[in-house]
Amino acid sequence: MFCYQCEQTANGTGCTKAGVCGKNEDIASLQDTIIIALKGIAAYAYHARELGARDEQVDAFMHEALFTTLTNVDFDLNRHIELVLKCGEMNLRVMELLDKAHVERFGSPEPTRVSTGTKAGPAILITGHDLLDLYELLKQTEGTGINVYTHGEMLPAHAYPELKKFPHLAGHYGSAWQNQKTEFDQFPGAILGTTNCVLIPKESYKDRMFTCGIAGLPDVTHIKNRDFTPVIEKAKSLPPLPEKEGGTLLTGFHHNAVLALAGKIIDAVKAGKIRHFFLVGGCDGVKKSRNYYTEFVQKVPGDCVVLTLGCGKFKFNYLDLGEIEGIPRLIDMGQCNNAYSAIQVAAALARAFNCSVNDLPLSLVLSWFEQKAVAILLTLFHLGIKNIRIGPSAPAFITPNVLKVLQDNYNLKLITTPDQDLKEILG
Secondary structure: OOEOOOOOOHHHOOEOOOOOOOOOHHHHHHHHHHHHHHHHHHHHHHHHHHOOOOOHHHHHHHHHHHHHOOOOOOOOHHHHHHHHHHHHHHHHHHHHHHHHHHHHHHOOOOOEEEEOOEOOEOEEEEEOOOHHHHHHHHHHOOOOOOEEEEOHHHHHHHHOHHHHOOOOEEEEOOOOHHHHHHHHHHOOOEEEEEOOOOOOOOHHHHOOEEEEOOOOOOOOEEEOOOOOHHHHHHHHHOOOEOOEOOOEEEEOOOHHHHHHOHHHHHHHHHOOOOOEEEEEEEOOOOOHHHHHHHHHHHHOOOOEEEEEOOHHHHHOOOOOOOEEOOEEOEEEOOOHHHHHHHHHHHHHHHHHOOOOHHHOOEEEEEEOOOHHHHHHHHHHHHOOOOOOEEEOOOOOOOOHHHHHHHHHHHOOEEOOOHHHHHHHHHO
């Protein structure tokens, strides 16, 4: 363990074996888990609040949970486990809150094909997660001749009716957050970073990089009050993008859209045409071991369907997996917060087949990187979902004892190889 939050800290540097206060490594691990999950909950709550939605129960829990991690407040292991699971419950509430806020403001997402090419003309690239930032940018660039392109987890924005109605929302450029320095360097227009998943920019594009909202970068102009005039003026001053043909990406399978196909899906399962569903999603990152997820999806048999969400989809969302009875074999449900949609689909299928989610022909194979993914994992535990595979590595803040509790109670597994995991899942 490592703790240096109070004056009693061993040798004035940090307690590493046991706390001077009596805290042990497992309590420290659970407290770290709570704090990390609260960061994820805060991100979703922030987005919802910007759209005018809030949940007093979520806000109150955040105060309670943070208070619990103070020095000399709570050393009870079982109470900490209860709080960890309650984090999952509160994250489910806040994801539902954000989903409703998005739908009320921008309409219910529709399956949409998105161009990865470029149009001739000046351009702005927007990355991050905040759909309200994108909406305001689109409004302010109407009639200017500027095309707006999404990057990273902004891809699902193309599926919302109130966003896709802007003809200058031209397409999607690039892939996941960790490739920003290469992709932004090659993009000749202005660049706007919203919320998290922004990297410290290279000098080559720093002067045309902007941030807004919660995001901030050193020596980069920060936009206040969503007045994007400086971004627009910069875009006008830069060389225009050339006309360039690209491919397409399919996104927008909100739970409302997927449930509209429920009858067709259920019939295909009963007829043996769909054998299994895999939810392969989460965060992307730089580790070579994340190639596991690309290989896994490539090796999923042709009678199986892959659901995905978050930026982890960029490992494989360019693949053409075809269809089963008109049902796409690769279904992109949206941003990481759209885990709520995946949960609604799983619950609906469980009701249709009169079984629990754990009894469905459904396997969760998740990649994690940061705090929101942790909050989502705790939501799945709160719902009692078992047999989840996670990778590419175990969270460093989870002690062996805490990991064993999760394995014993939820059969949580670390990924191995695509071949081995598929063999175990499908028999």
